[in-house]
Amino acid sequence: MATLLEIENLKTQFFTSAGTVKAVDGISYTVDEGETVALVGESGCGKSVSALSILRLIPWPPGKIVGGHIKFNGVDLATLSEEEIRKIRGKDIGMVFQEPMTSLNPVLSINEQLSETLITHFGISKEAARVKSLALLEMVGISDPNRRLDQYPHHLSGGMRQRVMIAMALSCEPKLIIADEPTTALDVTIQAQILELMKNLTKSLGVSMIIITHNLGVVARYADRVNVMYAGKIIESGTAHDIYHNPQHPYTLALLNSIPRMDQPRRDKLDPVEGQPPDLTKLDDGCSFRFRCRYAVDRCANAFPDLEKVGDTHFTACFEKGRLKESVKVVS
Amino acid sequence: MYKYIAKRLLLMIPTLIGAAILVFFLLRLIPGDVCELRLAGTGLYADPEQIKLCRENLGLNDHILVQFATFVIGFVTFDLGDSMWTGNPITHEIGLRFQLSLQIAFMATFVAVIISIPLGVISAVKQDTWIDYVVRSFSIFGIAIPSFWLGIMIILGLLIVTQAWTGVPWMPPIEYVSPFEDLGANMSQLIWPAVATGYRYSAVATRMTRSALLEVLREDYIRTARAKGLLEKIIINRHALKNSLLPVVTIIGIEFAFLMGGLVVTEQVFNLNGLGKLFVESVLQNDYNLTQALVMIVVAIFVFTNFIVDLFYAWLDPRIRYS
Numbered sequence: 171m172a173t174l175l176e177i178e179n180l181k182t183q184f185f186t187s188a189g190t191v192k193a194v195d196g197i198s199y200t201v202d203e204g205e206t207v208a209l210v211g212e213s214g215c216g217k218s219v220s221a222l223s224i225l226r227l228i229p230w231p232p233g234k235i236v237g238g239h240i241k242f243n244g245v246d247l248a249t250l251s252e253e254e255i256r257k258i259r260g261k262d263i264g265m266v267f268q269e270p271m272t273s274l275n276p277v278l279s280i281n282e283q284l285s286e287t288l289i290t291h292f293g294i295s296k297e298a299a300r301v302k303s304l305a306l307l308e309m310v311g312i313s314d315p316n317r318r319l320d321q322y323p324h325h326l327s328g329g330m331r332q333r334v335m336i337a338m339a340l341s342c343e344p345k346l347i348i349a350d351e352p353t354t355a356l357d358v359t360i361q362a363q364i365l366e367l368m369k370n371l372t373k374s375l376g377v378s379m380i381i382i383t384h385n386l387g388v389v390a391r392y393a394d395r396v397n398v399m400y401a402g403k404i405i406e407s408g409t410a411h412d413i414y415h416n417p418q419h420p421y422t423l424a425l426l427n428s429i430p431r432m433d434q435p436r437r438d439k440l441d442p443v444e445g446q447p448p449d450l451t452k453l454d455d456g457c458s459f460r461f462r463c464r465y466a467v468d469r470c471a472n473a474f475p476d477l478e479k480v481g482d483t484h485f486t487a488c489f490e491k492g493r494l495k496e497s498v499k500v501v502s
Numbered sequence: 503m504y505k506y507i508a509k510r511l512l513l514m515i516p517t518l519i520g521a522a523i524l525v526f527f528l529l530r531l532i533p534g535d536v537c538e539l540r541l542a543g544t545g546l547y548a549d550p551e552q553i554k555l556c557r558e559n560l561g562l563n564d565h566i567l568v569q570f571a572t573f574v575i576g577f578v579t580f581d582l583g584d585s586m587w588t589g590n591p592i593t594h595e596i597g598l599r600f601q602l603s604l605q606i607a608f609m610a611t612f613v614a615v616i617i618s619i620p621l622g623v624i625s626a627v628k629q630d631t632w633i634d635y636v637v638r639s640f641s642i643f644g645i646a647i648p649s650f651w652l653g654i655m656i657i658l659g660l661l662i663v664t665q666a667w668t669g670v671p672w673m674p675p676i677e678y679v680s681p682f683e684d685l686g687a688n689m690s691q692l693i694w695p696a697v698a699t700g701y702r703y704s705a706v707a708t709r710m711t712r713s714a715l716l717e718v719l720r721e722d723y724i725r726t727a728r729a730k731g732l733l734e735k736i737i738i739n740r741h742a743l744k745n746s747l748l749p750v751v752t753i754i755g756i757e758f759a760f761l762m763g764g765l766v767v768t769e770q771v772f773n774l775n776g777l778g779k780l781f782v783e784s785v786l787q788n789d790y791n792l793t794q795a796l797v798m799i800v801v802a803i804f805v806f807t808n809f810i811v812d813l814f815y816a817w818l819d820p821r822i823r824y825s
Contacts, residue, residue: 225729227725227728227729256731256732256733257731258731259728259729259730259731260729260730260731260732261731264729265726265729267722267725267726267729269722272721272722272723273722273723273725273726274723274726275723275726275727275741275745276723276745276819276820276821277744277745277818277819277820278740278741278744279820286730286732286736286740287730287731287732290730290731290732290733290736291731322820322821322824324820324821324824325824335726338726338730
């Protein structure tokens with residue numbers, strides 16, 4: 171399938187009084203048409219920043235994209251003018267945010283918030299926008315959409331607000347949706363509903379999706395491809411199957427070991443990833459995971475390993491990947 | 503919504519009663535009374551019989567609760583009584599002065615709003631640029647400069663400029679003319695005090711607009727609006743400004759009510775016969791009736807302005823409107 175988005179060596183940094191935070195430190199990945207790609211990692215690993223960077227929504231000051239290319243349909247978004255990127259936001263690329271409670275404007279009705287995107291990008295009338303908004307609410311499964319249109323966000327539950335956000339992101343028939351932890355703030359039962367909805371809609375509309383999450387369960391079920399991030403870098407990349415059943419990076423392995431799994435015999439206790447993520451202002455040349463890694467050797471301190479191919483679709487950035495195989499077998 | 507309005511309206515009553523009690527009894531704590539002042543105030547000998555007669559005539563010898571009842575009944579029936587000093591009906595004393603003060607309060611508010619909201623928005627949007635610094639200096643000036651001093655500067659400026667241009671120095675007229683009679687003459691008198699007080703007032707409101715807007719611009723829903731590809735002016739005007747106006751409206755309401763009774767010095771500078779001046783005189787003369795009437799008028803305006811502010815809240819914020 172054709173490549174829709176190609177991110178090349180993207181670097182986003184925050185210039186703070188405590189030093190330069192290398193939130194995204196040279197990541198590259200692609201998203202094909204109709205494909206769902208997941209970015210997985212702990213809090214603060216740069217996954218949200220990398221997503222916001224695509225639409226250039228990093229607030230300056232203090233944040234800035236300092237290098238790399240974001241090729242979308244052959245156009246480098248990193249070089250567009252403010253006005254050009256504005257025309258892509260919401261039209262060609264939609265975004266769904268983490269916190270449905272605060273991501274909708276409390277003083278504007280659902281209709282106003284849905285319609286304004288349509289009016290901005292298509293120049294249609296208010297009446298036409300309302301008709302379209304009504305159809306959008308129906309599409310995302312909101313009951314009694316006509317009444318909901320005139321309500322305000324505080325009338326809606328968290329799940330419903332997230333449905334409104336999804337309707338908003340899909341309203342201009344975008345080619346790509348970026349979902350930044352779309353279910354983190356929701357109840358578990360609602361999470362499943364929202365994810366199913368997003369999967370069904372993106373599949374039926376043929377929209378690509380980048381889903382950002384720290385939930386590996388979500389990844390296994392919904393993503394075609396997975397990029398695991400650690401300290402601003404992608405350290406492993408592969409299909410959901412590769413990542414879940416054949417992890418090739420100690421960090422991915424540790425993440426998988428830290429969650430309870432229904433498909434395996436019960437362990438006595440969970441095995442969390444020990445230690446803390448590194449301070450992103452004080453990264454050195456070596457592998458940033460070595461302080462928490464059970465497989466770390468001397469050379470890990472000298473250089474950051476490149477992503478190397480370990481399977482048809484599977485890449486990992488670890489010098490000691492050979493040794494990992496043995497332990498993977500023990501686990502799975 | 504109707505419940506909200508009804509609740510706000512009902513809340514006015516205890517506020518007014520509280521104010522009535524406070525002003526009535528506090529005034530009577532001031533040593534001396536209007537009769538002593540009127541008859542012996544200049545240090546002359548006054549006949550105690552005469553003072554007694556004066557008190558009898560003004561009702562000051564009645565039991566204090568009887569006096570209080572007379573005051574309250576008079577107020578609710580809109581009969582404010584007579585001035586204890588001049589003997590004229592209070593409605594007559596207040597009449598034109600009230601109109602003048604109200605007009606200045608409205609004009610100053612208008613000046614403040616048209617200055618502060620655009621400046622506050624520009625300064626927040628251009629945060630930490632030279633534009634922001636200029637606006638902030640301008641508003642710091644407004645807070646630092648007493649408005650009576652600015653008033654004096656305006657009058658001097660007018661004299662000097664008109665002298666230089668036309669050869670004849672001109673200054674604002676002293677006589678108050680109702681705007682319904684002669685709008686031009688009325689404006690040429692009142693626009694200057696309105697600008698002088700409106701500037702200080704706008705300074706507070708500008709800073710409030712700026713900080714409220716900066717706070718709102720950091721909200722998640724502003725990021726959502728950006729991600730939707732909206733024009734920057736729609737993001738600011740529709741998404742951010744409406745959310746940040748609540749504290750600004752509060753400040754404007756309080757300042758407006760304050761202007762109704764608090765413009766003592768500015769009135770002096772521009773030689774205006776407003777409520778502020780009458781206020782000071784009535785207190786100095788121990789004119790209970792007049793002071794009580796003035797305080798209650800100002801309190802009523804405060805309460806009413808707050809009610810209007812509450813209605814604005816409901817208009818701006820659906821969470822209040824639909825509660």
